[in-house]
Amino acid sequence: SYVLTQPPSVSVAPGQTATVTCGGNNIGSKTVHWYQQKPGQAPVLVVYDDNDRPSGIPERFSGSNSGNAATLTISSVEAGDEADYYCQVWHSISDSYVFGTGTKVTVL
Amino acid sequence: QVQLVESGGGVVQSGRSLRLSCAASGFTFSSYPMHWVRQAPGKGLEWVAFISYDGSNQYYADSVKGRFTISRDNSKNTLYVQMNSLRAEDTAKYYCAREELHMNRAFDIWGQGTVVSVSS
Numbered sequence: 373s374y375v376l377t378q379p380p381s382v383s384v385a386p387g388q389t390a391t392v393t394c395g396g397n398n399i400g401s402k403t404v405h406w407y408q409q410k411p412g413q414a415p416v417l418v419v420y421d422d423n424d425r426p427s428g429i430p431e432r433f434s435g436s437n438s439g440n441a442a443t444l445t446i447s448s449v450e451a452g453d454e455a456d457y458y459c460q461v462w463h464s465i466s467d468s469y470v471f472g473t474g475t476k477v478t479v480l
Numbered sequence: 481q482v483q484l485v486e487s488g489g490g491v492v493q494s495g496r497s498l499r500l501s502c503a504a505s506g507f508t509f510s511s512y513p514m515h516w517v518r519q520a521p522g523k524g525l526e527w528v529a530f531i532s533y534d535g536s537n538q539y540y541a542d543s544v545k546g547r548f549t550i551s552r553d554n555s556k557n558t559l560y561v562q563m564n565s566l567r568a569e570d571t572a573k574y575y576c577a578r579e580e581l582h583m584n585r586a587f588d589i590w591g592q593g594t595v596v597s598v599s600s
Binding site for chain 1: 515517524525526527530539541542575580583584585586587588590591592593
């Protein structure tokens with residue numbers, strides 16, 4: 373099965389940039405999506421197709437994908453960005469959808 | 481507005497069955513592939529099952545294959561998952577999610593989830 377590995381936690385000061393990585397074998401050949409989940413709430417899609425944003429998502433959220441790692445970047449971090457973030461891909465070989473292990477972003 | 485509402489969760493003994501439902505509103509349900517995703521207490525997201533817009537195709541995670549069955553009734557705008565032979569490790573909050581047609585298999589709409597607790 374296909375595995376996506378994320379760092380368990382990332383800490384960032386307000387106004388700085390947070391970077392969350394998602395590692396997978398040749399993930400650059402896949403399309404990556406990112407979700408934000410705040411405590412007690414359902415996940416929310418924040419980036420799709422590697423680097424597109426759904427309507428209503430601030431431009432501060434961006435993504436990239438190449439080689440064996442995809443990245444979610446949150447610029448000018450705000451207290452409200454504190455949440456768990458998950459990457460996700462479609463693994464066509466096994467007809468399965470795979471989520472990353474998740475990263476807790478803490479705003480200091 | 482676009483909405484998904486899950487129901488049917490509860491406490492069930494190991495080895496028993498449970499059926500979850502997900503009522504959709506605010507969009508043309510019959511046009512969209514749908515999914516079940518679960519989250520064990522304190523853990524990450526785990527994809528469970530997929531069904532195509534017309535119900536003709538289903539995919540399952542290895543952890544539930546042969547025990548869970550996803551289905552839909554487009555006349556009732558409702559998604560289901562029949563869960564048999566439940567195990568303690570199936571304890572989780574279960575979310576239904578819509579797969580957006582133009583977002584390359586991303587899940588753009590999620591319900592608030594329903595909790596399943598399997599007791600041994």
